[in-house]
Amino acid sequence: MNAEMRLSANGLDAIMRMETFLSAWGLGKWGHAEIGYGHIKRQGDMVPDRLTKNEAKALLKDDCEIAAKNIRLYVKVALNQHQFDALVSLAFSLGQQKQSFAGCEVAKRLNDGDYAGAARAFGIYINDGLVACEYLIARRRAERALFEGR
Template sequence: MQPSSKCIGLIQEFEGCELRAYQDQGGKWTIGYGHTFGVYPGLVITQAQADAFLQSDSQNVAIQIASYVKVPLTQGQFDALTSITFNEGIGRISGSTLMEKLNMGDYQGASGEFARWNLVQGVVDPGLVRRRAAERALFLSADDGSAA
């Protein structure tokens, strides 16, 4: 399965695009749409590079998800998992209750876990609250990929 245009749009909306390197809320050097690999202070990229990083990063996340998810997914479920994993990292998501419930076939229970991922340094972040609600809605949607 590959991230759909809905998934890419969701990531773009919530990550935003910065063409100059900056430190995210967690202090990690970031550029483009949440790209962190090889980013250093003073780095500047073009919009085309930001788009290419997003495509590559989302493909990497898709591969990672495929290695941890043991149950069938709709396109909407896959896209929601891609977005949250893009944001939080596979290391955090792979051992999470969300993934545990999902792999037990408890899709409804897994959907309820999205809202728990709303903290930045121990504080509820309104942007993450909105993002997790959008991801949960996509996870619960009837999107089977037929229109993607």
């Protein structure tokens, strides 16, 4: 149903605005080694020690493709481009594990055909541990607005 969908340039730009750019490896918001726009160091990573913004954008695009594959795999209802872009941003933010997006309330409500409920469910994912995080509140609002085409 969404097999041909890809993250749009506008979607990629939106994610770039939500992520902090790091030109060199450093600790990201959540205490992981990161570089570029939220790329988390993984075993076997061949990412250099420094990146330009263009290199970081290309790396983010590759990372977002992992999230996009999960959207295409787990969402069983039709999506428009804004919705797809917002879901890729959410899935990227939740993490690259398949179960992160597949088991989230947004995906469940979408697959029940409840688009409005799915939009509201973005607001569930605002905690850093047990505490609401201003950064995540702002990000989820932006993702919801994108999902709703605003």
